[in-house]
Amino acid sequence: MSTVVPAVPEPAARAAQSPFARIASDFVANPVAVFGLVLLALIVAAAVFAPLISPQNPYDLAQLDVMDSKLPPGSKSPNGGTFWLGTDDQGRDMLSAIFYGLRISLMVGAASTVLALLVGLTMGLTAAYLGGRIETLIMRIVDIQLSFPAILIALILIAVLGQGTGKVIAALVTIQWAYYARTVRSAALVEKRKEYMEAARCLALSPARIVFRHLLPNCLPPMIVVATVQVAAAIALEATLSFLGLGLPITEPSLGLLIANGYQYLLSGKYWISFFPGVALLATIVSINLVADQLRDVLNPRLSR
Amino acid sequence: MQSVVVLFVMSLLVFVGVYAIGNPIDILINPQADQIDRERAIAALGLDKPLWEQYLVFLKGALTGDLGRSFVHATPALGLILTRMPATMELAIAAMLIAVVLGIPLGLWAGLKPNGVAGRTIMAGSILGFSLPTFWVGLMLIMVFSVMLGWLPSNGRGPTMLLFGLVPVSFLSWEGLSHLVLPATNLALFKLALLIRLTRAGTRESLLQDYVKFARAKGLSNARVIGVHVLRNIMIPIVTVIGLEFGSVIAFAIVTESVFAWPGMGKLLIDSINLLDRPVIVAYLLVIVTLFIVINLVVDVLYSALDPRVRLAEAKG
Numbered sequence: 001m002s003t004v005v006p007a008v009p010e011p012a013a014r015a016a017q018s019p020f021a022r023i024a025s026d027f028v029a030n031p032v033a034v035f036g037l038v039l040l041a042l043i044v045a046a047a048v049f050a051p052l053i054s055p056q057n058p059y060d061l062a063q064l065d066v067m068d069s070k071l072p073p074g075s076k077s078p079n080g081g082t083f084w085l086g087t088d089d090q091g092r093d094m095l096s097a098i099f100y101g102l103r104i105s106l107m108v109g110a111a112s113t114v115l116a117l118l119v120g121l122t123m124g125l126t127a128a129y130l131g132g133r134i135e136t137l138i139m140r141i142v143d144i145q146l147s148f149p150a151i152l153i154a155l156i157l158i159a160v161l162g163q164g165t166g167k168v169i170a171a172l173v174t175i176q177w178a179y180y181a182r183t184v185r186s187a188a189l190v191e192k193r194k195e196y197m198e199a200a201r202c203l204a205l206s207p208a209r210i211v212f213r214h215l216l217p218n219c220l221p222p223m224i225v226v227a228t229v230q231v232a233a234a235i236a237l238e239a240t241l242s243f244l245g246l247g248l249p250i251t252e253p254s255l256g257l258l259i260a261n262g263y264q265y266l267l268s269g270k271y272w273i274s275f276f277p278g279v280a281l282l283a284t285i286v287s288i289n290l291v292a293d294q295l296r297d298v299l300n301p302r303l304s305r
Numbered sequence: 306m307q308s309v310v311v312l313f314v315m316s317l318l319v320f321v322g323v324y325a326i327g328n329p330i331d332i333l334i335n336p337q338a339d340q341i342d343r344e345r346a347i348a349a350l351g352l353d354k355p356l357w358e359q360y361l362v363f364l365k366g367a368l369t370g371d372l373g374r375s376f377v378h379a380t381p382a383l384g385l386i387l388t389r390m391p392a393t394m395e396l397a398i399a400a401m402l403i404a405v406v407l408g409i410p411l412g413l414w415a416g417l418k419p420n421g422v423a424g425r426t427i428m429a430g431s432i433l434g435f436s437l438p439t440f441w442v443g444l445m446l447i448m449v450f451s452v453m454l455g456w457l458p459s460n461g462r463g464p465t466m467l468l469f470g471l472v473p474v475s476f477l478s479w480e481g482l483s484h485l486v487l488p489a490t491n492l493a494l495f496k497l498a499l500l501i502r503l504t505r506a507g508t509r510e511s512l513l514q515d516y517v518k519f520a521r522a523k524g525l526s527n528a529r530v531i532g533v534h535v536l537r538n539i540m541i542p543i544v545t546v547i548g549l550e551f552g553s554v555i556a557f558a559i560v561t562e563s564v565f566a567w568p569g570m571g572k573l574l575i576d577s578i579n580l581l582d583r584p585v586i587v588a589y590l591l592v593i594v595t596l597f598i599v600i601n602l603v604v605d606v607l608y609s610a611l612d613p614r615v616r617l618a619e620a621k622g
Contacts, residue, residue, distance in 0.1 A: 144311055148597065149553040151560065159578045159586050160318075236438050243440045244563055244575055259441055263564075267459065271448050278441040286436045293432075 026298040036290025043284050047102040054096035059252070088261060088273045097258055098280045104254040105284070108165065109235035112172035116234075117227055119173060120180020125211055125219070127181065128188035139185065142178040150175050154237055158246045168247050172234050183226045187219040221299040228292035232285045239281055255281045315594050316587070317360070375585050377577075382588035386570050390592075391473055392462060393569030396561065397554045399485055400492035405547060408497045412504025417531070419509060427501060434498025439557060443491040443564035450487060458484050460566035488565040492558060496550055503546055507539030514538075541608070548604035552597045 028034055046053065087093055123142075127135040145153065157171035191197060192215070200214045241247035242256030243263075250257060255277045262273025375382050415427040451459035462484055511517060512535065520530045559571030566572070570589060577585040 147601070148594075149556040152556040152593065155559065155574065155578070156590060232436070239438055240440055240560055244560065246575070246578060256440075259444065263444060266444055266448055267452060271452075274441075274444050275448070278438070278444065281438060281441065282436065285438070286433070289432065289436050 023298055027294055030294050030297075033290055033294030036287045036294070039283060039287040040291055043102060043280075043287060044106065046099050047106045050096075050099035050103050054093075054099045056093050056096045058092045058097040058100050088258075094258075094272060094276050097253065098255070098277055101253055101255040101258050101277060102280060102284070104165075104248065104252055105235050105238060105256070105281070108169055108172070108238045108248070108254065109231050112169045112176065112234045112238075113227055113231045115169070116173040116176035116230070117180055117223070120177040121184050121216070121223070123177065124181035124184030125188055125215065128185045128192060129207070129211055129215065135185075138181065142181050145175075145178045146182070150233070150237060151240065154241060155244075155246065158241060163246060163249065165248050165252075168238055168241060171241075172237060175237070176230050176234065179226055179230060180223060183222050184219050187222050188215055191215055191218045225292060225296045225299055228288060228295055232288040232292070235281070235288075236285055255284075312591070312594055312598070316591055375577075375582055377580050377582045377585075382584040383592070385585060386573065386588055386592050389568060389570040389573050392567060393555060393558050393562070393571060395485070396488055396492060396558055396567060396569060397551065399489035400554055400558075401496065401547065401551060403489055403493035404496035404500050407493075408500030409504050409543065411497075412501040413508055413531070413536070415501065416505040416508025416512070419505070424505075428505070431498040431501045434494050434501075437494065439491065439495060439560050440564050442494060443488070443561055446487050446491055447564070457487050459487070462568055488561050488567050491564070492554060492561045495557065496554060499546070499550065500543070503543060504539060507542060508535060511535050511538050545604055545608055548600060548607060552600045555593065555596065 027037075051057070088097065123138050127138040153175050154171050157174055158167065161167040161170060197210070197214060200210045205214075238247055238254060239256030239259070242254050243260045245260065247256060248254050253261065258277035259274045259281070262270070262275070262277070265273050375385055378385055411427050415424040418424045447459040450457045462481065516538075517530060517534055520534045525534075556571075558567075558569060559574060561567065562569045562571040563575055570592075573585065574589045576582075577589070
């Protein structure tokens with residue numbers, strides 16, 4: 001970034017800061033990114049505290065009344081409350097359903113990202129560190145996989161694995177590990193030639209120690225950026241699969257399923273059943289993308305455009 | 306050669322995987338049917354044989370262009386997919402056209418005036434285009450243009466006409482065209498955002514190059530500098546991406562087709578997965594993998610035709 005922001009300390013002072021403090025101060029320099037971060041924090045908080053802040057428990061059938069079904073936003077509920085975002089076909093409060101749906105969408109997104117990150121890191125580092133035939137094999141698989149669109153691979157996997165939360169996560173991991181493997185390998189290949197790696201080898205440290213204590217930490221910045229983008233991609237993909245009726249089970253509706261649920265009522269003008277879960281999904285994806293965009297600039301000046 | 310291996314491995318993986326799930330008999334046969342009827346049906350579908358034998362039968366058929374018969378429709382799976390293909394192709398081509406016709410000029414504009422209001426608005430719009438989930442945008446398009454305004458139909462293909470007396474297409478009649486508008490726009494949005502970003506980045510880069518400065522120093526008009534010098538140089542990556550993205554448009558058509566009930570191959574795939582119509586699933590995947598391999602090949606050829614550097618390097622080597 002060429003523009004000088006007064007809030008950022010001078011180079012001499014910056015060196016004394018811890019890397020985390022420097023990253024944090026660079027991050028807040030962009031108000032749009034801060035907005036994204038705040039929005040994301042609110043969304044995560046809504047998901048985590050869903051049972052506390054939701055007006056009703058959308059899974060508890062005893063709290064639902066079919067008489068309340070398909071009420072427009074702002075309608076009064078019989079027990080004195082208000083359905084701020086309306087109700088769905090089973091008389092479920094949409095606001096509560098969205099909070100609980102967010103929970104599931106975020107959980108699936110986060111779980112698949114963490115697992116894919118672990119698999120991708122291991123494969124990528126193995127490829128870069130060992131080289132030779134193993135590297136060729138791993139990278140060939142990555143290349144082939146990345147030449148097909150994610151949605152297609154996801155559908156194949158779901159067709160093969162069947163449906164269910166665990167299987168959707170498995171499918172997302174299978175799709176996403178390739179992105180991490182490719183990123184970490186290219187980062188590791190650059191780092192491998194640096195002097196500190198040579199020094200570590202001269203000290204006769206064990207390969208595991210070299211890879212995990214020396215190589216890995218230096219490959220992390222680009223990985224964090226890719227991981228942030230991929231969380232958003234995972235959430236969007238899960239929503240798409242659920243919308244197509246091939247994702248999560250209907251008993252615990254994620255945002256995608258809520259949207260699919262409202263599809264049939266859309267044509268009769270009852271827009272809110274699909275519209276608001278979609279807004280929640282959109283806000284989640286946009287906020288993550290905004291944070292990722294800024295992280296990219298902060299963590300790696302070479303990548304910034 | 307590699308592509309043949311990929312095709313073979315895919316067929317094996319998908320075949321084994323698809324055949325490992327569920328039991329299509331449960332869905333296809335009337336639950337009241339007695340044991341003898343069940344067994345007759347199982348034998349008729351070839352499901353009584355061991356898996357490896359089923360695969361060999363399939364492979365033998367595949368080499369002669371026979372990818373098995375659909376359990377549900379009782380017609381050849383390949384034929385079923387091929388009859389649905391024109392609808393998907395029409396949708397994909399229409400979407401790509403929208404993306405190219407709008408994306409390149411908008412990207413060029415944003416690249417020429419990166420700090421102007423219009424440039425910033427275009428970029429913000431493209432970020433939104435990346436973030437919006439396709440299926441939800443589809444629903445919103447239906448909500449606004451079909452339900453609220455009532456301008457455009459929300460589902461189906463409308464009447465089709467034969468193009469060259471062979472291929473049924475929608476775009477030749479007003480009615481068909483009106484059915485095409487919403488799904489094609491929906492499918493185009495993501496690619497539109499991508500093309501805008503790509504064109505903008507290319508434009509900004511090439512504006513700083515010496516040949517642009519030289520062209521300006523020669524006193525050429527602005528239109529000529531941009532139209533000939535800038536545009537021609539950014540066309541190479543753009544054409545590559547358009548080609549490669551065409552495959553992904555066909556894949557993403559699965560979602561759009563489901564939203565707009567567009568009778569293409571993607572909708573067929575979703576229906577087949579739900580009905581466990583194994584031969585159709587396997588055939589669809591093999592068709593689409595073949596399609597991808599062909600597209601990649603065509604892009605490679607186009608690339609060397611467009612980029613003199615690649616052409617010269619090949620001539621030398």
